[in-house]
Amino acid sequence: MKGGGIIKRLKFNYDLTAAYSEEINNHSFSVLCIPQDTQRQKIRELDISTDGGAVYQITNDSFLNKKLYGKINAPHKSFGVHISGIADAGIDIFEEYTDYPFGAILYKAQTELTRPGESLTRYHNSFSFKESDGVYDRVLKIMRDIPNVFEYSSGSTRIHETAEGAFTLGKGVCQDYAHIMLSLLRMEHIPARYVVGMMLGEGSSHAWVEALCKGYWYGFDPTNNKLVNDEYIRVSCGRDSSDCPVIKGSFYGGGVQKQSEFVSVEEINEKD
Amino acid sequence: MGIITVDKSDHLFWLGRYTERVHTTLKYYLKTADMMIDSDPNYYAVLCEKIGISDIYGSRENFKKKYPFDETDSNSIISNLNRAYDNAIVMRDYIGTETMAYIQLAIDDIKNAEKSNSPIADLMLVIDHILAFWGCVNDIIDDEQIRNIIKLGKGIERLDLYLSLDIPSYYIKKEYKRMKNFLTKSKLRYDESILYTLDNMLSEDEFNYGNIKNLLRNLILE
Amino acid sequence: MDSLIKNSETINRLLARYGVKFGIYKNGEFKEQLFPFDPIPRIIKKNEFSYLEKGLRQRVDALNCFLSDIYGKKQIVRDGIIPEEFIFSAKGFLAPCDGVSPPKNIYSHISGIDLVQSKNDSWYILEDNLRVPSGASYPMIARELQRRSAPDVFTDNSVADNRNYAELLSEVMDNVNTGGINVILSPGRYNAAFFEHSYLAEKTGAVLTTGKDIVCENDNLYYIDYNGKKQRVGAVYRRISDEYLDPMTFYEESVIGIPHIFEAYKKGNTAIINAPGNGVADDKGIYYFVPKMIKYYLGEDAVLMNAPTYLPYYEEDMKYVLSNFDNLVIKDVAEAGGYGVVFGSSLTADKKSEFLEMLKQQPRRFIAQEIIDFYDLDILDENNVKVPRKADLRAFVLTGKTTKVWASGLTRFSRNPDSFIVNSSQGGGFKDTWVLSQ
Numbered sequence: 057m058k059g060g061g062i063i064k065r066l067k068f069n070y071d072l073t074a075a076y077s078e079e080i081n082n083h084s085f086s087v088l089c090i091p092q093d094t095q096r097q098k099i100r101e102l103d104i105s106t107d108g109g110a111v112y113q114i115t116n117d118s119f120l121n122k123k124l125y126g127k128i129n130a131p132h133k134s135f136g137v138h139i140s141g142i143a144d145a146g147i148d149i150f151e152e153y154t155d156y157p158f159g160a161i162l163y164k165a166q167t168e169l170t171r172p173g174e175s176l177t178r179y180h181n182s183f184s185f186k187e188s189d190g191v192y193d194r195v196l197k198i199m200r201d202i203p204n205v206f207e208y209s210s211g212s213t214r215i216h217e218t219a220e221g222a223f224t225l226g227k228g229v230c231q232d233y234a235h236i237m238l239s240l241l242r243m244e245h246i247p248a249r250y251v252v253g254m255m256l257g258e259g260s261s262h263a264w265v266e267a268l269c270k271g272y273w274y275g276f277d278p279t280n281n282k283l284v285n286d287e288y289i290r291v292s293c294g295r296d297s298s299d300c301p302v303i304k305g306s307f308y309g310g311g312v313q314k315q316s317e318f319v320s321v322e323e324i325n326e327k328d
Numbered sequence: 329m330g331i332i333t334v335d336k337s338d339h340l341f342w343l344g345r346y347t348e349r350v351h352t353t354l355k356y357y358l359k360t361a362d363m364m365i366d367s368d369p370n371y372y373a374v375l376c377e378k379i380g381i382s383d384i385y386g387s388r389e390n391f392k393k394k395y396p397f398d399e400t401d402s403n404s405i406i407s408n409l410n411r412a413y414d415n416a417i418v419m420r421d422y423i424g425t426e427t428m429a430y431i432q433l434a435i436d437d438i439k440n441a442e443k444s445n446s447p448i449a450d451l452m453l454v455i456d457h458i459l460a461f462w463g464c465v466n467d468i469i470d471d472e473q474i475r476n477i478i479k480l481g482k483g484i485e486r487l488d489l490y491l492s493l494d495i496p497s498y499y500i501k502k503e504y505k506r507m508k509n510f511l512t513k514s515k516l517r518y519d520e521s522i523l524y525t526l527d528n529m530l531s532e533d534e535f536n537y538g539n540i541k542n543l544l545r546n547l548i549l550e
Numbered sequence: 551m552d553s554l555i556k557n558s559e560t561i562n563r564l565l566a567r568y569g570v571k572f573g574i575y576k577n578g579e580f581k582e583q584l585f586p587f588d589p590i591p592r593i594i595k596k597n598e599f600s601y602l603e604k605g606l607r608q609r610v611d612a613l614n615c616f617l618s619d620i621y622g623k624k625q626i627v628r629d630g631i632i633p634e635e636f637i638f639s640a641k642g643f644l645a646p647c648d649g650v651s652p653p654k655n656i657y658s659h660i661s662g663i664d665l666v667q668s669k670n671d672s673w674y675i676l677e678d679n680l681r682v683p684s685g686a687s688y689p690m691i692a693r694e695l696q697r698r699s700a701p702d703v704f705t706d707n708s709v710a711d712n713r714n715y716a717e718l719l720s721e722v723m724d725n726v727n728t729g730g731i732n733v734i735l736s737p738g739r740y741n742a743a744f745f746e747h748s749y750l751a752e753k754t755g756a757v758l759t760t761g762k763d764i765v766c767e768n769d770n771l772y773y774i775d776y777n778g779k780k781q782r783v784g785a786v787y788r789r790i791s792d793e794y795l796d797p798m799t800f801y802e803e804s805v806i807g808i809p810h811i812f813e814a815y816k817k818g819n820t821a822i823i824n825a826p827g828n829g830v831a832d833d834k835g836i837y838y839f840v841p842k843m844i845k846y847y848l849g850e851d852a853v854l855m856n857a858p859t860y861l862p863y864y865e866e867d868m869k870y871v872l873s874n875f876d877n878l879v880i881k882d883v884a885e886a887g888g889y890g891v892v893f894g895s896s897l898t899a900d901k902k903s904e905f906l907e908m909l910k911q912q913p914r915r916f917i918a919q920e921i922i923d924f925y926d927l928d929i930l931d932e933n934n935v936k937v938p939r940k941a942d943l944r945a946f947v948l949t950g951k952t953t954k955v956w957a958s959g960l961t962r963f964s965r966n967p968d969s970f971i972v973n974s975s976q977g978g979g980f981k982d983t984w985v986l987s988q
Contacts, residue, residue, distance in 0.1 A: 161627060
C-alpha cells in the first residue's frame with residue numbers, strides 16, 4: 057500500500073471574493089487558501105494577488121496552515137484574493153506523522169462541532185468493531201458506510217452545523233460528511249483531522265478527512281466515498297471546520313455581505 | 329499622559345459643554361422661577377423658546393417640576409448632567425477620581441432636591457458642585473491640553489447659550505476672547521476662515537447674534 | 551474598631567461619591583449599582599498570611615509551569631498525570647496558542663485565587679481565576695476612604711497598607727513590556743467592572759482604551775492620537791475575554807477586540823496580560839489536578855489544600871458520589887459566577903434521579919465536592935446588628951520578576967443567611983481585608 061502513487065499535474069485557480077452592499081473601511085482580513093508542499097503534493101508557480109490595495113503578510117497558524125492576513129484602510133465595496141499555480145498531486149498516498157505542533161493528542165478530542173449526541177452514538181454502536189480490526193480497516197469501513205445513512209444535499213444545513221445536527225437531519229454537504237466521519241473516528245479513539253482542499257473539476261472548495269493510521273496520515277473523502285488520490289490538492293487542516301475558515305473579516309460599515317468562491321482544477325500534460 | 333485620541337478629545341470637549349449647559353441653564357431656571365412668582369407667570373415659555381427646546385410643559389408648575397428633574401425629558405437639566413457624567417466616567421484616568429466625584433455629587437444634589445421641601449433652594453448646591461468640578465479641572469489636572477479642551481467646550485457652550493439668551497454684547501465679547509485663548513491651546517483642529525469672520529464681526533459694536541451662533545457651531549472641525 | 555462601625559454611613563457616602571459601582575443588566579437595561587460594603591474588616595494575622603503567601607505563590611508558580619507545558623511539550627499529559635480529555639476537549643484550551651511563548655514565559659500575571667476558611671480554621675482553595683480576575687480596586691479604594699473616616703483605627707492597629715496594588719500591577723506590566731506604553735483594554739463603560747478598569751488606569755498611569763484607538767501594523771501595535779501620531783504599545787492588560795480579543799483569530803463577530811493583535815503577540819512584539827489560553831488551567835475539572843501539578847513541576851507538597859473533590863470521570867469517584875450524593879455539592883465545570891452549582895440535599899426525588907442520569911451520561915462535565923463548614927464572618931445587617939454570614943477571600947497573586955501576594959484581598963460575603971453564593975452579580979457585598987503587619 058505504501059509508496060508512490062500516480063502523479064497528476066494539476067493547474068489550479070482559487071478565486072475568493074467578498075462584496076458589500078455599502079462601503080466598508082478599516083477592513084482587517086485573514087484568509088486560508090494557500091496550498092503548500094507536503095509529502096503528497098508539490099506546489100509550483102504559486103501566484104497570489106489581492107484587490108482593493110490590500111497590504112498583506114503570510115504566516116503559519118498553529119496548524120501550520122499558510123495564513124494570509126492584512127488590512128485595507130480606504131473605503132471599498134469589494135475584496136478578493138486570487139491564488140493560482142501548479143500542483144504535482146499524488147506523489148505519496150500518505151503523510152508521515154510528525155509530533156509537531158500538537159502531536160496526535162489534540163485530534164483525538166471531540167470538538168463542539170463533532171461531539172456526538174444520541175443518534176451518532178447509536179450509529180457508532182452499530183459498527184461493533186472487534187479488537188483485532190486494524191485502524192485503517194475501521195476508518196475505511198466507516199467511510200464506506202456513511203453513504204448508506206447520509207445523503208448529499210446542498211442548502212439543508214447551516215454554516216456551523218454540528219455533526220449530530222446534520223446526522224439527525226440525514227443530509228448535508230461535504231463539511232457535514234467530514235464532521236460525521238470525524239465524530240465516529242474520534243469515538244474509536246483514532247486521531248483524525250478536518251481538511252479543506254480542491255478537487256479536480258470546477259466549483260467550490262472541498263472538505264475531507266485525514267486519519268492517523270500506524271504513524272501515517274491517510275486522506276479519506278466520505279462525500280465521494282473515495283480515498284484521497286492524485287485528484288486532490290490539500291489547502292488547510294484543523295480539528296473541525298471552525299479551525300479552517302477560508303475568509304474572516306472585521307470592518308466598519310458594510311450593509312449586506314456576499315461571499316463567493318470559485319475553484320477550478322484541471323489536469324495538464326506539460327513535461328518537466 | 330501625553331496621548332489624546334480623537335474619541336478622548338471628544339469626550340473632554342463634551343464634558344466641558346454639558347457641565348456648562350447644566351450650569352447656565354440652571355442659573356436661568358432659578359431666574360425664571362423667580363420671575364414666575366409675580367412678574368410673569370408664563371415666563372418659562374420665553375425661556376424655552378430662547379434656548380430652543382420645545383415647550384412640552386404646559387404649565388408653570390409642570391415646568392418647575394419637570395425641567396430640572398425629569399430624566400425622561402432629553403432637554404432637562406438632569407439629562408444634560410447625565411450626559412456630562414457619561415463623558416466623565418470614561419475619562420477617569422485623565423481627569424482623576426477626585427474631579428469626577430463632583431459630577432457624581434451634582435447628580436446626587438439634583439436627586440435630593442427633587443425630594444426636598446425647598447427644591448429651588450437646594451438646587452443651588454448643584455451649582456456649587458459644578459464650580460467645584462471646574463476648580464478641580466484647574467487644580468488637579470496637570471496636562472494643559474486636557475484642561476484646555478474641557479475649557480474650550482465650556483467656552484463654546486457658554487457663548488452659544490449667551491447668544492441664545494440675548495445677553496448684552498459686552499459679555500459676548502468677553503466670553504469670545506476667553507474661548508479663543510483655549511481654542512489655540514487645545515490644539516484641536518478648527519476652521520480658520522470662520523475664526524477670521526468671527527473676529528471681524530465681533531470687533532463691531534453691533535452684531536447679529538444668530539449669524540455668530542451658526543458660525544460658532546461650525547468652528548471646530550471633526 | 552467601633553469607630554469603623556460608627557462611621558459606616560460616612561464610608562458608604564464616600565463610596566457613592568467616588569462612583570464605586572459595578573454594572574449589571576436587568577431586563578436588558580444597563581444599571582449601575584453600588585457594591586454593598588460592610589465596615590467590619592476580615593483580619594488576617596501576620597503568621598497566617600505568611601502561610602497563605604507561601605501556598606499561593608507555590609500554587610500560581612505551578613499553574614504557570616502547567617500552562618507553559620500544555621502549550622509546549624505537553625509532558626504532564628504524556629506522563630499520564632492528567633488525562634488528555636481534561637485538556638484538549640476543554641473550552642479553555644485554545645489551539646492558536648499552541649507553540650506560542652508569551653514574553654518572559656509568564657502566562658498568569660494576575661491570578662485571583664478564591665479561598666474559604668472552615669470552622670476548624672483551615673483554609674481551602676475554592677477556585678483559581680487565571681483569565682481576567684477582577685475586584686482588587688474595591689478594597690483599594692475602600693481602604694483609602696476608611697483611613698479618612700476612621701484614622702485612629704489605623705493608628706492603633708498595624709495594618710499593612712494595601713494601596714500599593716497599583717505599584718505591583720505596574721511592575722507586572724513593565725516586566726513583560728516589549729517596548730512601548732502600557733494600556734488597559736476595556737470593553738467600555740457598560741462593562742460590569744468598568745469602575746475598576748478606569749480606576750486602575752488612573753492609579754497605574756496606563757492608558758485606558760476600548761481598542762478603537764489601537765491598530766496592528768506589520769505585527770506591531772500602535773496607539774493613535776488625534777493627530778494620527780502613533781505610539782508603540784508594549785503591554786496590553788486586557789479586561790476582555792480570550793474569545794473577543796482578536797476577531798481574526800478567535801470570535802469573528804467581536805467588535806471590542808483588536809484585529810491581528812494575536813499576530814503581534816505571537817511574534818513577541820507585545821505582551822498580553824494575562825496570556826490568552828489560560829482558561830485551560832482554571833477549569834473546575836483541572837482544579838482537581840493542581841496539587842498533583844505542584845508535586846510534578848515543583849517536587850513539593852501543596853501547602854494549601856483543595857476542598858475535597860471527586861471526579862465522576864474516575865469510576866471509583868463516581869461510586870462515591872452516587873452513594874454520598876446528599877452530602878456533596880456538584881459543580882458544572884463550564885459555568886462560573888456561582889451558576890451551575892447544585893447541593894445534592896436540595897433536590898427533590900424526581901430532580902435527583904434526573905440529575906444522576908445526566909451525571910452518568912456526562913461524567914466529565916461535573917465535579918463533586920464535600921461541603922465545607924464555612925467559618926462565618928460578622929456583618930452589619932440593615933439594623934446595624936452583627937450577624938454571621940458566609941464569606942470567601944479572593945487573594946491576588948501577581949507574577950512579575952517574582953511571584954508576590956498582595957497583602958490584602960477581596961472578601962466577599964453573602965447577604966442572605968442561607969446562601970453560600972457570594973458573587974456580586976448575585977447580590978453579595980464586600981469587606982476590606984486587613985493583613986496585620988505585626
